Amino acid sequence: MLEVKDLHVTVEGKEILKGLSLTVNPGEVHAIMGPNGAGKSTLSAVIAGNEGYEVTSGSITFEGQDVLEMEIEERAQAGLLLGFQYPVEIPGVKNVYLLKAALNAQRAARGEGEMPAPEFMKLVREKLAYMKMDPSFLQRAVNEGFSGGEKKRNEILQMLVLQPKLAMLDEIDSGLDIDAMKVVAEGVNSLRDSERAILMVTHYQRLLDYIEPDYVHVLVDGRIVKSGDKTLALELESRGYEWVTEESAA
Amino acid sequence: MSGAQTFLNRLEERVSERQAASLPEPTWIVARRQAAAARFEALGFPTRRDEAWKYTDVRRIGEGDFALARDAAFSKAAAAALTLPIEAIRLTFVDGLFSAELSDLSALPSGASVEPLSQALADNHEAVGGALGRLTGVEFSPFSALNTAFTEEGAVIRLAPGTVVELPIVLQFLSRANDAAVMSHPRVLVQAGARSQATVVEHYVGEADAANFTNVVGEILLERGAILNHYKLQEAPLGDFHIASLHVDQGRDSRFTSFNINLGGALVRNDLVSDLNAQGAEASYLGLFFAQGRQHVDNHTLVNHNAPTTFSNENYKGILGDRARGVFNGKVIVKRDSQKIEAYQSNANLLLSDRAEIDAKPELEIYADDVKCSHGTTTGQLDEKAVFALRTRGINEQTARGLLTLAFAGEVMEQVTVDAIAERVERTVAGKLPERFNLTELVDASLNEVHDTGLGEE
Numbered sequence: 001m002l003e004v005k006d007l008h009v010t011v012e013g014k015e016i017l018k019g020l021s022l023t024v025n026p027g028e029v030h031a032i033m034g035p036n037g038a039g040k041s042t043l044s045a046v047i048a049g050n051e052g053y054e055v056t057s058g059s060i061t062f063e064g065q066d067v068l069e070m071e072i073e074e075r076a077q078a079g080l081l082l083g084f085q086y087p088v089e090i091p092g093v094k095n096v097y098l099l100k101a102a103l104n105a106q107r108a109a110r111g112e113g114e115m116p117a118p119e120f121m122k123l124v125r126e127k128l129a130y131m132k133m134d135p136s137f138l139q140r141a142v143n144e145g146f147s148g149g150e151k152k153r154n155e156i157l158q159m160l161v162l163q164p165k166l167a168m169l170d171e172i173d174s175g176l177d178i179d180a181m182k183v184v185a186e187g188v189n190s191l192r193d194s195e196r197a198i199l200m201v202t203h204y205q206r207l208l209d210y211i212e213p214d215y216v217h218v219l220v221d222g223r224i225v226k227s228g229d230k231t232l233a234l235e236l237e238s239r240g241y242e243w244v245t246e247e248s249a250a
Numbered sequence: 251m252s253g254a255q256t257f258l259n260r261l262e263e264r265v266s267e268r269q270a271a272s273l274p275e276p277t278w279i280v281a282r283r284q285a286a287a288a289r290f291e292a293l294g295f296p297t298r299r300d301e302a303w304k305y306t307d308v309r310r311i312g313e314g315d316f317a318l319a320r321d322a323a324f325s326k327a328a329a330a331a332l333t334l335p336i337e338a339i340r341l342t343f344v345d346g347l348f349s350a351e352l353s354d355l356s357a358l359p360s361g362a363s364v365e366p367l368s369q370a371l372a373d374n375h376e377a378v379g380g381a382l383g384r385l386t387g388v389e390f391s392p393f394s395a396l397n398t399a400f401t402e403e404g405a406v407i408r409l410a411p412g413t414v415v416e417l418p419i420v421l422q423f424l425s426r427a428n429d430a431a432v433m434s435h436p437r438v439l440v441q442a443g444a445r446s447q448a449t450v451v452e453h454y455v456g457e458a459d460a461a462n463f464t465n466v467v468g469e470i471l472l473e474r475g476a477i478l479n480h481y482k483l484q485e486a487p488l489g490d491f492h493i494a495s496l497h498v499d500q501g502r503d504s505r506f507t508s509f510n511i512n513l514g515g516a517l518v519r520n521d522l523v524s525d526l527n528a529q530g531a532e533a534s535y536l537g538l539f540f541a542q543g544r545q546h547v548d549n550h551t552l553v554n555h556n557a558p559t560t561f562s563n564e565n566y567k568g569i570l571g572d573r574a575r576g577v578f579n580g581k582v583i584v585k586r587d588s589q590k591i592e593a594y595q596s597n598a599n600l601l602l603s604d605r606a607e608i609d610a611k612p613e614l615e616i617y618a619d620d621v622k623c624s625h626g627t628t629t630g631q632l633d634e635k636a637v638f639a640l641r642t643r644g645i646n647e648q649t650a651r652g653l654l655t656l657a658f659a660g661e662v663m664e665q666v667t668v669d670a671i672a673e674r675v676e677r678t679v680a681g682k683l684p685e686r687f688n689l690t691e692l693v694d695a696s697l698n699e700v701h702d703t704g705l706g707e708e
Contacts, residue, residue, distance in 0.1 A: 048642050076644030088639040092657025092664075097693075101653065102643040109644070141657070142639075158643060 001026050001197055002047075002166055007058035009039075009046055016042045018222030019058070024166065027194040031208055032201045033233060034219035035241045040201040041085060043219075044168040048082035049075055062166065076102070077109035079165030083155035083172050090142040095154070098142050099124055099161050106162060127160040130190065132183050148175035156187035167191055169200045173207040185210030205237035218244045253312030254294045258287055260433075261399055264318055276375050286388045286398035293392040302391070305577045305609045306519055306548040311491050316433035316463045319345035324352060324424055332455045334483075336670040338420040339364055341405050345426050345462060346434020348403055352422070361413030362448070367404035367437055378406055382437060385469040385497035391521070393493045397435040397467045404437035404466075409446035411473070418449040418481075418668060423464065425456025425490050431463065438468035438496075442476040442504075449479040449668065454486045454514070461489030461516075468496040472504035474528075479507045481671055485678060486514040488543065495521040500560075502528035509666055510566075512539040512547050513678050519548040526553065526560035537566035538662045540679055541574035542602075548577035555584040555591045558618075562592070567662050568599040569655060569679075570606035578627065581613040588618045595625040600632065600658050602651075632658075652683045656693070 002024040009017040016039045024030055034040050046053045047060060049072035060067040062080055070078065090098075104114050115123070128135055131153045143151050152172055159167050169188065173181055188198065188211050200211065208216075208230060216232040217224045220241065225248035226232065236244070261283070268275065275283075295312035296303040322344035329342065329352050341364060342352035348366040355364055370378040388395040405421045421438060440450060454464065464486070472478055486492050492515040498506050512518055524533040539547045553562040568576045582593045599608045612625040632654045640650035659679050666672040680693040 050638070071647075072638065072641040073644050073646045073650075076642055081644075082642055084639075088635050090636045090639060090654070090657065092660035093636075093640070093653050097653055097656075098640065098643060098645070101640075101645045101649055105644040105646060105649070141660075162644070 001063060002199070003059075003061045004043070005059045007043075007046070007060065008056045009042055010054050010056055011042070011052060015056075016053075016222055017046075020219070020223055022217065022224060024197045024199055026165075026197055028215065029192065029198040029211065029213045030200070030215045030217065031213035031233065032199070032217045032219050032224075033203070033205075033236055036203070038219045039222045040203075040219050041170050044082050044170050044199065044201055047075070047080060047168060048072070073105065074109070076162075076164075077106050081159055081162060081164035081167055083152075083159060083167065083169045085171040085174060087143050087151040087155055089144045089146075091144050093142050094139055095142055096124070096138040099138075099158065102158065102162055124161060127157055130160060131157045131187055133157060149177065149180035152176055152180065152184050153187070156184050159191060160187055163191070163196075165195070166197045166199060169198065171201060171203060173202055173204060181207070181210060205233045208233045220245050220248065254291055256315055257396060258291060258399075260316070260318055261287055264400070276379070279371075279375065279379055282383075283399050283401070286395045289388040290392055290395035290399055293395060296392055302550065305575070306517075306546065308493075308517070308519075310517060311463055311493070314431065314463060314491075317430050319347050319432045319434060322347035322349040324349060324426065326352070328457070329424060332424060333422060334420060334451070334453060334670050334674060336418060336420070336668065338418045338451070339415070340420045340422060341366060342422045342424065343403060343434070343436060344424045345428070345432050346403055346423070346436050346464070352424075357417050359413065359415055361410040361446075362415050363406070363408040364419055365406050367406055367439070368402065370406040378439070381439060381441065381471075382469070385471075385499055385525075386467050386495055390495060390497075393465050394467050394495060397437070397465050400433075400435040401437050402435070404439070407438075407440045407448070407450060409442045409448055409476070411443035411445060413443065413446045413448075415446075415448040418451050420451045420453060423452070423454045423466075425454070425460040425462045425464065425487055427457040427459035427487075428462070431461045433463040433465065436464070436466045438466065440468075440470040440478065442470070442472045442478055444473045445475040446473075447477040449481070451481040451483065451668070451671070454482075454484045454492065456487045456490065458487055459489065460487040463491040464493070466494045468494070470496065470498040470506070472498065472500045472506060474502045475504060476501070477505045479509075479667070481509045481666075481668065482511060482520070483671055483674070484512045484514055484518065486518075488514060488516055488545070490515050492518045494519070496523070498524045498533070500524060500526050500528070500531040500533065503530035505532045507534040508536065509662075509671075510535065510537040510549065511671075511675055512537075512541075512549070513675070513682065515545065515547070517546045519550070521550045521552075523552045524554065524562065525556055526562065527556050529557055529559045531557065532561040533563075535562070535564040535566070536662050536665055537564075538659055538675070539567075539576060540569040540659065540682055541576055542571035542682060543574060544572070545574045546576075547574070548579075550577075550579045550581075552581045552583070553593065555582070555588045555593060558588050559590045560588065562594070564595040565662060566597045567659060568597070568608055569602065569658060570599065570608055571602035573603070573605045575606070576608040578608070578610045579613070580611075580625070582615070582623065582625070584616040584618050584621055584623070586617040589620040591618065592622045594623070597627040598658075599627070599629040600655065601629060602655065652680070655683060656680055
């Protein structure tokens, strides 16, 4: 589904990713962990199309398409969606507009017509309830004045409505208390099925108690230096990152 | 022949018509017309050498030849499509002339009087005529002199002390697509007694191909504790010239809120003035203008803090696309001894094109020392981070920019309490976005959902 090959990325002249390779298949949940500054967030930002990053070599393909050749919105329409670590506040743009515009864009890209209004509202209300969010929230501006937890729930709400094929979550657990984390994790888990994949970037093992990964990758200094199953995350939790760094240097 | 003379000839024409029709006017009103005409002749149309008209060239008006409207015929069905869909007390004017057929005063409560000016003058020319021009005299501008010379029709709203009018009072001005362009010089007079409350909507709209000249003068007197919400919804045809002034005299503890929304017109100038004459008087000015093509929209505001403990708050937003030009000139004057006043002003403008232009000038003149004042103006483009965030959700760039433009207007619009106006503006702004930004369907669909599901009440 997603194939990242020998990816090199620089930001303002500094190389952040130094030959990262990763394969994600449908139905899989991957977690990328690593120390601060290792380049964890860079990977998902590049896949989503953030223009501050320069890909100097390597490739990213999604279902056979060259992701780096696609417009930002085309990536999302194709089913690649990023949940931000710091969701942007968009004063004045109502949540209902964002959801409707995004869903219609995705449907149009698939050659489908707009979803009829009653069906759309039913869908959105159902997802809101799932995320334990009040319906009044639809008429509020995107993320404006939201608490950290509300912003993260809003990211997941968008995913539940848009049903991405590959959901990327950048530090979705940061700033969440335990109750909010449970709601967010439940939302993410509801996306899991044999057709869909999830790629999470996280600093802490805590999130993985709620969203169990099939694979855990350790990213150090721009490369994946170790991959394993969820027990690797537990090992990182107890031993820190240094041993992996040393092991890979050896 | 000079531009001013062309206009004055029309006045002579009108005066002889009145005589022929045996519609004599009280001599003092005739004298006032003549004095105003003389004043206008002496002043001529303003030029860009006049400080107040530095950025607005009115030659297109001065060089025009505008006839006087002959009748107020307008098909009911066509009017209905233009009328704000709200239950209201409504006076309709067609090219400045009163249309009884398109008016509805059936819901007028006791203590309130809403009449066409001609009728109010016929009933009591001294009381009504005498009140006209007290706030906006012929010295205010050449256009106020011109209006005074031609004054014929308009609206007079009087509220007895303590009267609360729940329904909005809508003054609807329809501009017709005539064979020859016409001009009208309406007057609006509002006298709100102590502790009275009302919402007055001036709505300018018309047939798409119209190219008329409207020169309106409004005067509002608020007595102690009166509360007035004033909406100006100017969506005149794109060929129309629109010059307007509104002068508000505010007594103790009175509250005036102005929503000045300008979407239409080829050349538009608004002057809004509040005199805060006694303690506790408060003025809130909210403005939104959206111009594109070669539209020109000029907003001048002036708040005079003439008494201590008076308050003003102003927020104007401008959106300019294509080769449109906008002007924002907001002035606040705090008189000596007007202590403990608060005056805040902000203006933000969004330029959607490289060739659009805004001249923004906030002015503060403070002659007291114990005051809280602030002002600021910004002009910029859309927030690229927000454009990116929307695109990552699959929304194409054009739609994203359109949504953000609508959002920019939203900060003013969300304070509008008459839902029909808020929705009308939201739809109009969405519809005015360049083709590549067009969001009309999306906005329509979302607004319809609010109605269908009752989401709006939550």
